[in-house]
Amino acid sequence: MSLDLIKRQYRTLATISGPLIFVDRMTRGSLGEMCVVDLPEGEQRTGQILQLMGERAVIQVLEGTSGIDSDESSVLPTGETARVGVSMDLFGRVLNGFGEPIDGLPPIVPDEYKDINGLPMNPAAREKPDFFVQTGISAIDGLNTLVRGQKLPIFSGAGLPAKELALQIVRQARVAEAEEFAVILGAMGITSRESFFFRRSLEEAGALERTIAFINQVNDPTIERLFTPRIALTVAEYLAFERGFHVMVVLTDMTSYCESLREIGSAREEIPGRRSYPGYMYTDLATLYERAGRLKGGKGSVTLMPILTMPDDDITHPIPDLTGYITEGQIVLSRALHRKGIYPPIDVLPCLSRLMNLGIGKGKTRDGHRTIADQLYSAYARGIDVRRLVTIVGEEGLSDLDRRYLAFSDDFERRFVGQGWEDRSIDDTLDLGLELLKAVPEREAVARRR
Amino acid sequence: MKETRGKIYGVAGPTVMVKGMTGAIMNTVCLVGRHGLLGEIIRIKDDMATLQVYEDTVGISVGEDVISYGDPLSETLGPGLLAGLFDGIQRPLDKIRVAAGGFLTRGVKVEALDIDRIWDFTPVRKKGDTVSPGDILGTIEETERITHRVMVPPGLGGVIKEIKSGKVSGAEYICMLEKGQFIELYQEWPVRRPRPFKAKLPPEEPFITGQRVFDTLLPVAEGGTAIVPGGFGTGKTVVEQTIAKFSRSDIVVYVGCGERGNEMSEILSDFPKLKDPTSGLPLSLRTVIVVNTSNMPVAAREASIFTGITIAEYFRDMGYSVAMLADSISRWAEALREISSRLEEMPGEEGFPPYLATQLGMFYERSGKVMCLGSEERTGSVTVISAVSPPGGDFSEPVTQASLRFAGTLWALDPDLAYRRHFPAVNWLASFSLFQAELDDWFGREVAEDMVRLRNRLYSLLQRQTELKDIIQIIGVEALQESDRLTLEAANLATEAFLKQSAFSEIDAFNTYEKQYWMLKAIFAYLESAGEALERGVFIETILESPVKWKLARMKDEPNEGFSTKARALIGEVVSEFSMLEEK
Structure with missing residues (x-):
């Protein structure tokens, strides 16, 4: 590549703050471009350009800035935006939040690389979602029906069995959906206990060979969490729209994701919005959630089930609030029902599926x-x-x-x-x-x- | 026009700073960088211009070129708008799909309207006529439903030297004036500038939605504004879509501003199939859709409501009544906030810029019923119905509060009603209509003499219902006075049978005023007859168990046609039923 000839390393780090570094006189580099950050001891880290102002670039470092100095550390723009390698070989694999294998198996040889931000689907090219997905859960199938291509989050509270419910849905929907079914798990900031639980449950469900898991644990870099759902969704779009799969994407926990977003926002000294979350959080979440859907003339679909924990069970908190404004309904779990020993503890009154009417009735579920x-x-x-x-x-x-x-x-x-x-x-x-x-x-x- | 060139100095989210732009004009458009992305100048400081860019800015580098030709952000108006689907800056999404596939790639250049399409033009003016701005030159059957009236654009006028007839296309002129000016089929208009008219007219007719709770209790006048605030899941979008489907307006402009893609796909697939209640023709033939979903570029979302209202004004100028539906104005305000914060402006309440209310006012005030420009006498109207999405469903937030100042009607949606699937989930006591007094004359004249009285009775009944419910909370229903139990029963009947309405039932979805009036008559006939029976000494239990109530509850399932006859019969039945009940 001719670009390589003009690649330049910049040793002009001016400021290091939180997960960000500010580099001066950076004449090359474009918004969103990935960079290699070289540390004095030879360690390499990954950075992404967030903002350009004159010749000063603001770069977020995925692995954190600890150990970076302003003297010897250097930055090399790669000329590329963040991309992920996609391939059918991803099935059955467990990867970290940045798409690198962590299951001890050999690296994946990708068929091609895709930009993880994707592109907005043209509203004129969207297919109306109207295909009923049987989850086997009465409160969902009967009252808040899920359809292919829908984004239906689970609003949970700390200690409520949202993950169990999500996995039950995945397991039971798999049976109903049969062959072309794929599951993608994008986990942000989960504990190792939860990570074990997911792997074991998927294995027990016999769904592992149809599953791809991207796992960012709570002790993994915060910034990685901003990449995890994008990578998961990019792979999902590839499987759905190029390979014809019906992909169910489970993203958990969106609350961790939003907290990372807030962390970056405050490190950039942005004007904070409600509860200090950035003002653009609605747009940012929309660029994730809106990637669910079906494409006209295409065979596959991306169905999205994000899980979030409502802080203090407060449904008006910005995270559930903005999510509810973007998604096509919500499944809300109730602490009161959980205490009564009812599983799944779904509080049906605040639940909603906006696409329900499209997926039910004669020929789909039942007349009446x-x-x-x-x-x-x-x-x-x-x-x-x-x-x-x-x-x-x-x-x-x-x-x-x-x-x-x-x-x-x-x-x-x-x-x-x-x-x-x-x-x-x-x-x-x-x-x-x-x-x-x-x-x-x-x-x-x-x-x-x- | 003046050309200015500069170099990119900085990029932050959807904003780009450009150096060397001395002489650039505020609010003019620029081509940005090597992809030629469209941007608009929103701030000038010395030689530095700040642009909001209407496409994704990822990949833009410092030092790339920017060029401005000094044109304001404009859109193309003319035949071909109807049944169209455009993004926030009027790019035709179906043509982009043909050019670029299922996803929106950057830098795709497609004309808003098909310039080569041939139209059949019937002139109504001839050579030698003197025309002034707004005059109709001729007509085009744009769709089976709507005749497009080709007008002299504002600023032009004179004696016609030549006027075409028959097949014309957007590429050529249709009329030449003696001064040598050409009038083309398409005209450009800056989206942020209201289109001119002769005079604004006071509101005196209702905007008919066919929804009982709106038309009877909380009407909006033709040319007025209504806002629909509600937390998520309270049914804002269903209200907007129901009005788009059933309202008695000639034209509907639907702006999906920062909302869901799947909802738009529903509209796109349903509207060509659904029948317009007035003409029986597909709804899409009277509809223009502007859509900038939440994941599409945020600056274009900001522009989308202005793009929408400019189209609405253009059809208003032809003499049509236009419904402009904005879903949701809060997403527009958030786009404004996002850009403002990138400009590092001093934030106002909740981080919104201090000019939020001013800008909102500029948008809402473009509604109205007007005497159109032109020598012919004709009126047109733009009625704005905009959804508001308050964070946490809390109406005290700035966008709802600012909108309240400009709105004539408030339809406040209530999660409690939505949870129990009472739709439209309008909280009738928290909502208001400022048009009531102005429309009372019309109600008395066009519906029935006692319509206003019935409506007021309904209001008091509902008010009493709330009070009684509060009392029950303390002492229980059995402890109520008998007459109060009856009042409560009638109020519950009115709530269930009248206020609740299904947007998805073929018969119930649209009600004429006549049907609404007779339904009210029947409900009050029940209250009166039952009251008389109670006076006479009939047990309250006997009255409450009377099966005639169920017939009243089901009267919404009767079609509009012939409803008054059926209602009269039903009222007769109610009266005789209660008169026959035996005393204790």
Whole structure:
């Protein structure tokens, strides 16, 4: 490459701050370009240009700046943006958050390299997502149906079984989706215990040969977390749109990702937004989440299931809030249900699947699915109201009808939501829903139809 | 125009700083770097110009060339807009797809409108006529639904020397004036400048949405503005889409500003199939879509609402009523904030720039009903309905608050209603319509004499419902007075049968004013007849169990046509049912 002839090393490090270095008189280099940072003892690190101002470049160093000096360390722009090698050989492999193998197996020979930022899908080229994915979970299939190409996050709280649920979905959806199914796990800032759990569960599910795992552990470099989901999604797009796979991408934990984003933002001395997260976090998250979808004329799909931990179970915290504004609904876990021993502890009232109507009905799930879902919602919401009422006026103040709704909501939580590890078909889910609805007055149910 | 050239000095996110730009003009467009990316000058300091770039800036280096020809950011207006799909700076996305495939690559150059397309032009003016700006020169059947009126652009006028007839294309002129000026089929207009009109007219007619809670309780006037704030999942987008589908406007401009790609794909695939309720023709034939999804460049997102409203004004000028739907204005404000913070401007509240409200006002004030430019008498209107996405669903944030100042109608969405799948999830007590007084005359004249009275009764009934619910929280329902239990029952009926409306049911999705009026009549007939029975001494339990309630609850499933006859019969049934109930 002719570019190599004019490559220049810069020894003009002016400032080192947090994960950033500021390099002066850097006449070459473009926004987003990757650089090699040479340390005095011969160690090499990877940097990326974040900003250019005159001849001063701001570079984030993936592995951190510890050990870098302003005297001898040097920076060499590579002329390339961040890319990842893609190949079918990635299946079954475990890689770090930057796409390097960590499973002790030989390196992967990529078919080609792809820019990890991808490109926005042309809205005119998007295919409407309308293919029902059976997850085997009643609260999802029946009430908040997932479709191929959707982005549906799980809003969890510390200590709630979000990862278990995600893996159950992956395992059960795999059965329904059969052959062209692939799973990509992008883990950011997870503990080694969680890392073991994921690997073991995927292995037990027999899904490992269809899985690619990118794992950034909590003790790995923070900046790497900003790359992990992008790499995972780039590989997913390759498998979906060039190889025809139906790819389910699980990203966990988006809260760690956002914290890294905040760290970089404050190191760059940017004006902070809500709770000190950067003002561009919505746009940044959108460039990840919006990569889910289907392409007109293409065979595959990217379905995205990000997991995030709501700090202090607060759904209005910027991370769940901005996520909910971008994704097509959300599955919300509840501490109260978890304490009651209900698994999966899905609190259906704040849950939503915006694409549900596209994936249900005659020929997809069953005629009348919408009506059953609406009636269950309405009856459960009323039951919850009554439950609140009981705490104030006591059971005596209730009308007969109210008591029936109260009983319904208990049944609904225990049997419909709390299915445990059962893999329930959509027919079983809807039949169970109908059976539960018998307990509430039928005439009311009819009135609720619209 | 003046040409200025400079060199890139710095790059930060979507902004680029350029040195050597002495003499450059504010808000003019530039071609940036070796890819020739489009940018707009948003600040000038000495010889340094700061640009917002409408495409991804990754890969740009210091020292690359920038050139400005001194033109403001403009768009092309003319036949071919309808059924079109454009990005935030009016690039045609379907043509880009043909040129570049499924993903948006940078630097693709495609004309906004197809310049070679042949149109059939029927002149209404002839040689020797004197024309002034806004005058209609002739017409083109742009789609089966809409006749495109080709107008004299603002700033031109005189005696016609030559006017074409029959087949014309955008590449040639259609009219030559004696002064030697040419009028072309397409005109350019700067997106940030409102298009001129003769006079603004006061609001006196409602903008008909077909949604009961909006049309009856919280109307917006034609040419007015309504804002729809709500946390995620409260149904803002469904409200916007429902209005796009069913509103009685001639033209719909839908701006997907920083929202989801999959939602847009739904619109794109549904609108050609769905029928416009007025004409029975596909909806897409009256619709222009501008879309800049959340992952597309942020500066183009900022421009998208101006691109949208300029198109809306252009059709308004032809004498059409236009609905401009912006989903969501908060994403636009965030784009503004993102760029402002890159400029290192002093932040205002929540990091938004202090000029947020000014800019928002400039956008909202482009709505209105106007006497159009031109010697013919014609009126046109732009009604703006914009979704607002307040962080955490908290309406005290700056974008909602600033929007409230300019909006005539507030449709506040409530997560509690959305959770129980009550849609549209409009909190009727927290919302308002400032147009009510202005529209009362119209209601009395066009709907029914007692429509205003019925609406006011509905308001008090709903207010009472809230109070009673509070009381129940303390003492339980059994402890209520009997008349209050009846009031509560009627209020719940109004909530379920009237306010709740399914956007997805064929019959329920659009209701005429006539149907809305008769539904209200029936609900109050229930309250009155049941009240009389209670006075007479019938047990409250007997009244509450009367099955006629279920018939009322289902009346929304009756079609608009012939509804009044059915409603009259139903009211008769209600009256006789309660008069027959036996006393205790």
